[in-house]
Amino acid sequence: MENLLDKANAYVQENASKIPQIFRPNSHLAAETGWMNDPNGFVFYKNEYHLFYQTNPYGDEWDTMHWGHAKSKDLVHWQYLPMALAPDRPYDERGCFSGSSIIKDNKIYLMYTGVSEHDGIVRQVQCLAISNDGVHFEKYEQNPVIAETNLPEGFDTVDFRDPKLIKHDNTYYAVLATKKQEGDRSHGAILIFSSIDLINWSQGKVLVEGSSDMGIIWECPDLIQDHDQVALIVSPMQMPSEGLAYKNINSSIYMTGKMNWDDLTFSIDDYHEIDAGLDFYAPQTCLNDKNEVIMTAWMQTWGRTNVQHELNLRWSGQMILPRKIVLSKHGLKQEIPSEVLEEANDNSEVITSRKEDSYLLESNNLISLKKENKKPLEISFGDDENHNLRVSIDQNRITLSRKDFGYRIHGEEKETIEERTLEVRDASALKILIDRSSIEVFIDGKTLSATYYVYPELKKCYVKNPTKSEFRIKLSQL
CATH class of the missing domain: 2.60.120.560 (Exo-inulinase; domain 1)
Incomplete structure (x- = not known):
């Protein structure tokens, strides 16, 4: 059987130097070849930032998703690493969708959404890949680790994706995005699962549900713990505009509120748009060695003109320059990190x-x-x-x-x-x-x-x- 990961890495190695340099950024991470969208697996590991990302290395449009990988010491200069994941198992043959990572026993654990389709029905399940060196990843033999049997009543695996791993006290949690269908309308929801070892996961619970005025589905959740404050990040699709906010068809918001770790529920006090610009989606955070929360995001959104594709540049997509974020009484505050200012x-x-x-x-x-x-x-x-x-x-x-x-x-x-x-x-x-x-x-x-x-x-x-x-x-x- 053809090794799809080796094939992807060989293609990138052969073609990266041939990519036209027009419009390619100097200090923002862009696709080495082909397409890039959501940031994945953002983590600080052995004194370096590791950032994975959704990519189709073979073309400058979205297609079957792989995980690209790069690292940086200063958030400005990035070193590309070998591709981390390819869709080479029955449970992820339609793509290795977005996810996150966490450090356990000095190893990086990636959790991602494996996508397959049988008889026209899409199945999205959560899978693990583990690395001892931060470069090479082995998929867990018993994947998937979160699937149909873990779902609470009323949810299915058609839209069930983007796990974000967090640790609170001595327990690991995975928060996942989905939607709740009610007749011909739907709204976003976030599910939460718990584990003591990242392998065996609990029955899921509904962490929070949205409403029809908060988009038809949520993607890419993130739960930020900044001292005694908690915020939940999601990226709603088709969020209705409100005043000056939510003008893009897809948005990214943060919700402030109260997290109850005993019954695993989040109550929303308020919510706001994270970035008021034209290109910002699917943010993800990590915690660095200074206990700072650093956020990155895809500097694009779905349904927009793909200029690089129209110009046949053979690459498309870049990330924002990562930002330091702080939860304050005035909401989520975004700053240029000290590492960047020092550069x-x-x-x-x-x-x-x-x-x-x-x-x-x-x-x-x-x-x-x-x-x-x-x-x-x-x-x-x-x-x-x-x-x-x-x-x-x-x-x-x-x-x-x-x-x-x-x-x-x-x-x-x-x-x-x-x-x-x-x-x-x-x-x-x-x-x-x-x-x-x-x-x-x-x-x-x-x-x-x-x-x-x-x-x-x-x-x-x-x-x-x-x-x-x-x-x-x-x-x-x-």
């Missing part, structure tokens, strides 16, 4: 100005800007002819726009979404990460993320300052 090399002095001016850009820049809180300011990127990638601040609103800029990106929304607006409490300081085909804005603990595709590359940053109020700008290079 930033200043290539210009801090400039204090009241003028409208332009500044030269490198291919991956960190732009730090401070201004008077309520004063309007616009920062745009491009060249003298076209600089319509814009970040605009007015009062307490910030808008990120790629309208009329580069290749048009359409989606399944009723109207094409080309800009998003976010309300913040403090608009006096922001940081912007620019990296060849992506932009991420950090302001007041919140973020807006988007991709863009324009050639030639961005060369200048323009500041429009109608009130001539004082601002300070610093450009650093990652």
Whole structure:
């Protein structure tokens, strides 16, 4: 029988150097070859971050899923490792879908969703793969470890995926995404399972259910424990828009509330969109050696124009630059991690100005800007002819726009979404990460993320300052 993992690794090794470099990021992890979507198995292991990801190595569109693998010491420079998983068993022959990892006895345990289909019925079950060295993984012989017999009443294995492993006290837990069907409508639900050894799992319980105004199904759950606070992350499909929020057809949200570890239930107090940009989905977190929660996500969402495929670039997809997140009284706060800031090399002095001016850009820049809180300011990127990638601040609103800029990106929304607006409490300081085909804005603990595709590359940053109020700008290079 053909070894599908060896085949995939051989293909990547042969073709990676042939991939066109146009639009490929410098400091964001992208597919080595082919397609990339959800981050998987994000973990800090032996002083390095390990990040796995959904990938089809053979083409720049979604297809039968494998697990790619890379590692980094600083979240900026990534080293590709051999592919970790291929769909080579009857229970995962239609794909090794998303999952997570955890460290036990100095080994990495991956739990992923194995997908198969028989007589037109999809079966999604949860499987283990274990590594002694952090590179080579062996699938557990008795897979699957969570299947039909573990499900609570009213649920099936058609949509039952994306396990996130966590440990609380001396017990392991797996939280999984599914949906509850009620007539012709459905809503998201999260199931929870427990184990003392990662092998033998309990009967599942419903951790929490959503409602029809929280999407038709949830994906990619994550349960964050930050000191005495808990938040549940999910990615709802078809979340109805509400004010400025949830404008993309698929969203990612965090829910604050109370976790009862005795009866394994989560009660929702409130929920909010994680990222207010155009491209952000399926976030996943890990805990590093400083006990910081670090989050990454796929910088894309389903149902959007696949520019790389249209241009036959033979790669598609990248991750956000991982972020440090903190649960505070104001909600989930997102920051650029210290490892990333330490990598930033200043290539210009801090400039204090009241003028409208332009500044030269490198291919991956960190732009730090401070201004008077309520004063309007616009920062745009491009060249003298076209600089319509814009970040605009007015009062307490910030808008990120790629309208009329580069290749048009359409989606399944009723109207094409080309800009998003976010309300913040403090608009006096922001940081912007620019990296060849992506932009991420950090302001007041919140973020807006988007991709863009324009050639030639961005060369200048323009500041429009109608009130001539004082601002300070610093450009650093990652």
